[in-house]
Amino acid sequence: MSAPKILVLAGSARKDSVNKKLAANAADIARARGAQVTHIDLTDYEAPLYHGDDEAENGLPDSMKAMRKLLAEHDAMIVATPEYNGNIPPLLVNTFDWISRPDGEDRSNPFAGKLAILMAASPGGLGGVRVIPRLRAFLTDLGMMPLPGHASVPGAFQAFDADGRLTNDRSRGQIEGLVDTLIKFLDRA
Template sequence: MTLKIIALSGALRRASYNTALLRAAAGMAPEGVTIALRTLHGIPLYDGDVEAQGIPEAVTTLREEIRAADALLIGTPEYNNSIPGVLKNGLDWLSRPSGEGAKLFGGKPTGLIGATPGGFGTVQSQDAILSVFRTFGSDFWMAGRLMVSHAGKVFNDDGQLVDDKVRGQLQQFVLGFVGFVQKRSA
């Protein structure tokens, strides 16, 4: 059985540390597991007037990819001690129309990692996002969280993970999360 995990980056920046972290995680997927990287590019700012005209195609496409996946892995930056607006906006769109969040994320095995140039990792962003996913009823993997500090030293200019300690932590995280997902899929 092949497991498919959607890795959703909460950043839009081309050189995003979180996208790089998810890309590195995808490269560590064990045999029989695919980790497919997705971003929130193309999703407009949430506006009820836009929603009344129909859910944007970028939202529908991402929603169907998440729905078809066995699990979701989110890479979140931390802005102003909380969830970045682009990630919260994407989650708001994915939860529309009302009730869709519970349908999409309810029971979905979900993991969380994050990287930041600062010294405190993404602890406050990760704590804040738990509240959102609790509302959705996600099956959140609480045995592991990875918060990468000083990301500018962990990745090179090409976005490659160059820190052996973080590489080991990420490998342990990926294997633990995959194990969690496999138990839920059995």
């Protein structure tokens, strides 16, 4: 059986993003369990704010065409995201909105039937958990199947060492448990 293909990304473009660090830790854990991991930085997939007239005139930006294709080639997605006022950050909403649109004749849904793991990091004490049910609902409406549960990293400015490794054992355990479940499901699929 070939290794499951997992796309990993963070919902922040910030250079020192704690969610980028969280995504990198999740990618390492998934790799260590034999998955074929593609870890991307959304900074490399910039797109203008979605506008229907822009889409009607120009179609999808090349970055979003590439992102759409990339997701379609994977079995699952791991998302590490900040919460902005308890909600999904505009970077993720904009990216997922764009790639939910048809690319010319290609009307396929790149999200359909893919599994997802959700995680959040925040410098605050709740670890950004308020975004999780909102992201779960959004991805479900897009056709994905987010796994139950989540990982969160509270106090995230202190939770990574100088090499970016997650030092919070509780959060690390949550990621490992989610990745193990994901791979079990993908092996059966």
